Amino acid sequence: xxxxxxxxxxxxxxxxxxxxxxxxxxxxxxxxxxxxxxxxxxxxxxxxxxxxxxxxxxxxxxxxxxxxxxxxxxxxxxxxxxxxxxxxxxxxxxxxxxxxxxxxxxxxxxxxxxxxxxxxxxxxxxxxxxxxxxxxxxxxxxxxxxxxxxxxxxxxxxxxxxxxxxxxxxxxxxxxxxxxxxxxxxxxxxxxxxxxxxxxxxxxxxxxxxxxxxxxxxxxxxxxxxxxxxxxxxxxxxxxxxxxxxxxxxxxxxxxxxxxxxxxxxxxxxxxxxxxxxxxxxxxxxxxxxxxxxxxxxxxxxxxxxxx
Amino acid sequence: xxxxxxxxxxxxxxxxxxxxxxxxxxxxxxxxxxxxxxxxxxxxxxxxxxxxxxxxxxxxxxxxxxxxxxxxxxxxxxxxxxxxxxxxxxxxxxxxxxxxxxxxxxxxxxxxxxxxxxxxxxxxxxxxxxxxxxxxxxxxxxxxxxxxxxxxxxxxxxxxxxxxxxxxxxxxxxxxxxxxxxxxxxxxxxxxxxxxxxxxxxxxxxxxxxxxxxxxxxxxxxxxxxxxxxxxxxxxxxxxxxxxxxx
Numbered sequence: 001x002x003x004x005x006x007x008x009x010x011x012x013x014x015x016x017x018x019x020x021x022x023x024x025x026x027x028x029x030x031x032x033x034x035x036x037x038x039x040x041x042x043x044x045x046x047x048x049x050x051x052x053x054x055x056x057x058x059x060x061x062x063x064x065x066x067x068x069x070x071x072x073x074x075x076x077x078x079x080x081x082x083x084x085x086x087x088x089x090x091x092x093x094x095x096x097x098x099x100x101x102x103x104x105x106x107x108x109x110x111x112x113x114x115x116x117x118x119x120x121x122x123x124x125x126x127x128x129x130x131x132x133x134x135x136x137x138x139x140x141x142x143x144x145x146x147x148x149x150x151x152x153x154x155x156x157x158x159x160x161x162x163x164x165x166x167x168x169x170x171x172x173x174x175x176x177x178x179x180x181x182x183x184x185x186x187x188x189x190x191x192x193x194x195x196x197x198x199x200x201x202x203x204x205x206x207x208x209x210x211x212x213x214x215x216x217x218x219x220x221x222x223x224x225x226x227x228x229x230x231x232x233x234x235x236x237x238x239x240x241x242x243x244x245x246x247x248x249x250x251x252x253x254x255x256x257x258x259x260x261x262x263x264x265x266x267x268x269x270x271x272x273x274x275x276x277x278x279x280x281x282x283x284x285x286x287x288x289x290x291x292x293x294x295x296x297x298x299x300x301x302x303x304x305x306x307x308x
Numbered sequence: 309x310x311x312x313x314x315x316x317x318x319x320x321x322x323x324x325x326x327x328x329x330x331x332x333x334x335x336x337x338x339x340x341x342x343x344x345x346x347x348x349x350x351x352x353x354x355x356x357x358x359x360x361x362x363x364x365x366x367x368x369x370x371x372x373x374x375x376x377x378x379x380x381x382x383x384x385x386x387x388x389x390x391x392x393x394x395x396x397x398x399x400x401x402x403x404x405x406x407x408x409x410x411x412x413x414x415x416x417x418x419x420x421x422x423x424x425x426x427x428x429x430x431x432x433x434x435x436x437x438x439x440x441x442x443x444x445x446x447x448x449x450x451x452x453x454x455x456x457x458x459x460x461x462x463x464x465x466x467x468x469x470x471x472x473x474x475x476x477x478x479x480x481x482x483x484x485x486x487x488x489x490x491x492x493x494x495x496x497x498x499x500x501x502x503x504x505x506x507x508x509x510x511x512x513x514x515x516x517x518x519x520x521x522x523x524x525x526x527x528x529x530x531x532x533x534x535x536x537x538x539x540x541x542x543x544x545x546x547x548x549x550x551x552x553x554x555x
Contacts, residue, residue, distance in 0.1 A: 058472040216476030217331055223480050224377045228341050235345045239352020
């Protein structure tokens with residue numbers, strides 16, 4: 001009877017039943033870092049992934065192109081102004097904060113299109129969300145970390161080049177300290193503009209990424225949506241007539257960043273788009289930004305609450 | 309149907325993949341946006357004539373935005389998804405020549421894209437123009453220009469999708485941002501852009517003295533460019549696919 005395979009596993013009647021073996025498992029004795037640390041770690045990891053750290057070189061092309069496109073012009077202009085003093089004043093006038101910010105705005109659009117899907121799409125596609133949520137972080141923490149990561153990345157392109165220009169302006173001025181005293185609000189305005197633009201582009205990018213499985217499709221949808229929506233609003237403004245026509249400009253999502261830049265940093269020469277009707281007060285575009293960010297936040301929160 | 313699945317199995321397979329994926333619907337959505345603009349034109353104050361509207365629509369909306377978006381969506385998916393999902397080995401293990409896989413994949417994406425774009429254009433043309441102003445020449449020019457741009461974008465970016473993972477994003481950056489930047493800053497380089505080539509085909513087919521394009525190509529040279537670009541892209545793509553090991 002003992003040759004029957006199933007027989008070997010059955011316990012002898014006399015022996016103890018349900019013995020506990022010591023396999024050497026140990027309790028974790030180290031520090032427990034908690035939610036805040038988990039959010040920081042996830043933020044850092046998301047940023048590294050979007051930048052293509054430790055990935056194939058093809059994943060790094062777009063970040064490198066974006067950082068080069070954002071920083072090379074400003075560094076070049078400052079260099080030329082430092083070396084060729086005759087053209088310095090003329091260059092300083094043409095290449096001001098507003099011009100630079102309006103030129104960087106399309107780069108932010110590309111950045112959001114490239115990085116936002118990188119934040120959200122793969123985690124859902126590869127079914128690793130349950131792993132995240134079985135850890136210390138909650139769903140809101142997860143979203144917060146992703147928003148923070150994208151915001152920091154985009155801020156590095158929306159704010160830092162302008163700060164470089166500010167430092168350049170200060171150092172190239174005849175009397176740097178006097179220049180600082182004469183332009184006290186510049187840093188504040190640069191920070192506010194960069195933050196508004198980053199948050200605005202990031203919010204739309206993330207909400208689209210939250211509903212698409214493939215990264216490429218999410219990016220295409222994002223850029224396509226913004227471009228076509230802006231085109232439709234422009235066509236609409238040509239077709240209708242009425243007092244409310246000017247307010248259509250508030251809805252042309254692709255042009256709102258230009259308006260914010262023009263409001264906070266002054267008009268730019270030869271950069272940015274013209275409003276569809278009579279120009280509106282600059283602060284009214286804050287409503288668009290606030291509405292877009294709120295709607296995107298709520299939609300994303302709902303989406304991830306329902307996510308299993 | 310049976311004969312298609314026998315004669316062109318990869319074509320058949322790709323069409324089935326397109327039917328299952330959501331990218332096809334997105335491409336159709338993009339292809340349908342001109343209809344919205346046509347409706348706005350119809351209901352609006354009619355400050356421009358119908359022919360003028362359609363010509364502007366093609367030169368400023370269709371060729372720069374709608375055609376590349378709708379085309380890239382499927383052209384980069386056809387082979388790119390097989391790479392992303394690591395299903396290329398199963399494809400390559402079949403006793404089918406690599407060149408044939410490339411051609412059939414391209415044909416499938418071109419077929420679906422041209423169908424959606426053609427339907428969108430047909431409805432747009434019917435909505436935007438009425439009565440005496442409805443000209444079949446305009447429709448032919450719209451279809452011809454779109455088809456030319458679609459084929460060139462499709463072949464080129466199917467090749468790119470074999471080379472890099474983010475082909476769709478790179479393609480959109482190229483089509484929407486790079487080509488407009490080129491057109492603005494270096495007018496001569498426009499001759500190398502697909503958008504300009506597709507606009508030239510439109511202008512030449514329309515043959516209307518009021519619709520002009522800076523440095524438009526002649527029709528025969530435009531056709532030559534189309535053939536060269538498509539054949540070269542497909543050839544390089546099949547050479548690249550030949551270098552991938554099946555196992």
